[in-house]
Amino acid sequence: MSGTRLASGSTRVRSPINRAPSPLLAVGLPWVSIMLAAMASFSPIIASAPVLPPLSFMVLLAWRMLRPTLLPIWAGLPLGAWDDLYSGQPFGSGIVLFSGAMLAMEAIDARFLWRGFAQDWLAGAALLAAYLLLAAAFAGLAAGYPLPMTIGPQLLLAVVLFPPVTRLVAMLDRVRLLPLRRI
Amino acid sequence: MARSQDRRPGFSRRAQVGIFTGYVVAVAGVLLGAVLLVVSLLNPGAFAFARAGAAEVARPLGAAGAESRVASQGVFAAIGAYLNAGRQNAELSREVAAARANAVAMRAIESENRRLKALLGIAEAAPRPVAAARLIGSTSASSRRFAVLSVGSRQGLVKGQPVRSGGGLIGRVVEIGPDTARVLLVTDPDNVVPVRRASDGLPGFVQGGANGRIEIRLINSGINPLHKGDVFVTSGSGGIYPPGIPVAVATQPHRDGATGHLASDPADADYVLVLPIYQPAAVATLEATQKAAPPPPEDDTP
Secondary structure, eight states, X not given: OXXXXXXXXXXXXXXXXXXXXXXXXXXXXXXXXHHHHHGGGGSSOOOSSOXXXXXXXXXXXXXHHHSTTTSOXXXXXXXXXXXXXXXXXXXXXXHHHHHXXXXXXXXXXXXXXXXXXXXXXXXXXHHHHHHHHHHHHHHHHHHTSOOOOOOHHHHHHHHHHHHHHHHHHHHHHHHHTOOOEEX | OOOOGGGOOTTOHHHHHHHHHHHHHXXXXXXXXXXXXXHHHHOTTTTHHXXXXXXXXXXXXXXXXHHHHHHHHHHHHHHHHHHTHHHXXXXXXXXXXXXXXXXXXXXXXXXXXXXXXXXXXXXXXXXXXSEEEOEEEEOTTSSSOEEEESOOGGGTOOTTOEEEOSSSEEEEEEEEOSSOEEEEETTSTTOEEEEEETXXXXXXXXXXXXXXXXXEEESSOSSOOOOTTOEEEEOOTTSSSOTXXXXXXXXXXXXXEEXXXXXXXXXXOSSEEEOOOSOHHHHHHHXXXXXXXXXXXXXXXX
C-alpha cells in the first residue's frame, strides 16, 4: 500500500530521472500537518468565545478528499486523540468525531463515484456542520449546563474557509512529493 | 475523479484482509472514543495528565505566540494612535484636568481612610501573587473556554488559585503540569463567580455563556435593580476569589439579571497574576463536606 502512496502523485511533479520523493515526507506530511493544525490553539489568539474554525478537522477532510487512500481509514483514532489534547473538548469527543468522519467519507465515496468541487464543498460543509454541532453538544454535557448555540458564526467561517484550506493542502501535497531522494 | 485503485483489491487475499482490518479498526476507534468520552464526562479530570503533557510539548510554540501577540498589538496601537492623535489629544487634556481634581480629593480620602483603619486596628495585608505569567494558548475552537498559562507546579501553583490581569478577573486554575497550567476562564459556563455590585454591594453571581458574554444573576429576585454600566467585583464568598477584583460590566439588563461583558478581556492581557486562594481553609472544608455527602437535591434549597 505504501508503494501506491508514494507513486500516486509523482507524475504531477516533474522530476529528474534519478530522483524520487522522500518516503518520510511523502507519508508523514499529512499526519504532521493535521497535528500542527490541532496545535493552532497555541496561536496568538486568546479567545473568550469559540471563534476559530476546527482547523485540524478541516485539514483532515481536505487530505481525505485530495488523496482518498493516503490516510488509512483508522487515522481518525490517533489524530482525534491528539486533537482532544489541545481542543478543550472532553477527551474522546475528537476520537469519535474524526473516526466517524473517516467512515462517513468512505460512504460518500462509495455512493458518488465521480466527484467535483461543488460536491466536495457540500460534503465538507455537511461534515463540518455535524462536527461542530456534536462537539458543542459534548461540551455542553461536560459543562453540565445547556450551552447557548454559539456555533453559527464558527460554522459559517468554517464553510467559507474550507476551499482555501483544500487549496493549502494541495500546495502541501506538492511539497510532499518534492523529489528529494536520490535513487 | 474516479474511485481509487486501492479500494478495489481484486483477488489479492492480503489486500482484502488489509481493507477489512482497516474498517474494523476504524469502527473500534469510534467505540473506543465513545467509551473515553463517557469516562471523561463522568470524571472530567481523568485525562488531565495527558493534556498537561501535551501543553508542555506546545509550550515553546505558545510562548513565541504570546510574544508576537504583544508585539503586533503594539504595532496596531501605534498606527491607531497616529490616526486619531488630534482628537485623542483634546480628549486626554480634558480628562487629565478632571483627573487632577479627582486625585486631590482621592488623596484626602486615602489619608482619612488610613487614619480610620489605624484607629480600628485593621491590618490588611495584600496577598502576594504566587506567580506572574503569560497566557500562551486557549481553546479557540471549542465551546469550553480554557486558557493555558506559562507557569505550573514548579512555580508553586495549585488547583483552584484565581488568575487575574491588571484589568480584572481572568479565571481559576483547574489543571496543572510542571511548567504549564490550564485556566478555566470566567466565560466558561462551568465557572460561577460570586460577585457584588461595586457601588452598593448588591450580591449576585456571574456565569459564563461560552459566547464571550456572561450572565449576571442576582441572589435576591424581585424587581431588577440593574442598570447598563453597573460594575461587578468579586465578593469573596466561596473562599476562592479574593474580594474586590473587577469581573463584569452589565450591558443589557433583563427580567432576572443582566447580560454583561468581561471587565478584562483575556486577549488584551499581556501578563496575568496567579493569586493564592483567598480562604484555603473554607475551600477545603467545603470540598470535604461535598466529598462526605452528595449535594442536596434541588427541591430542598429554598
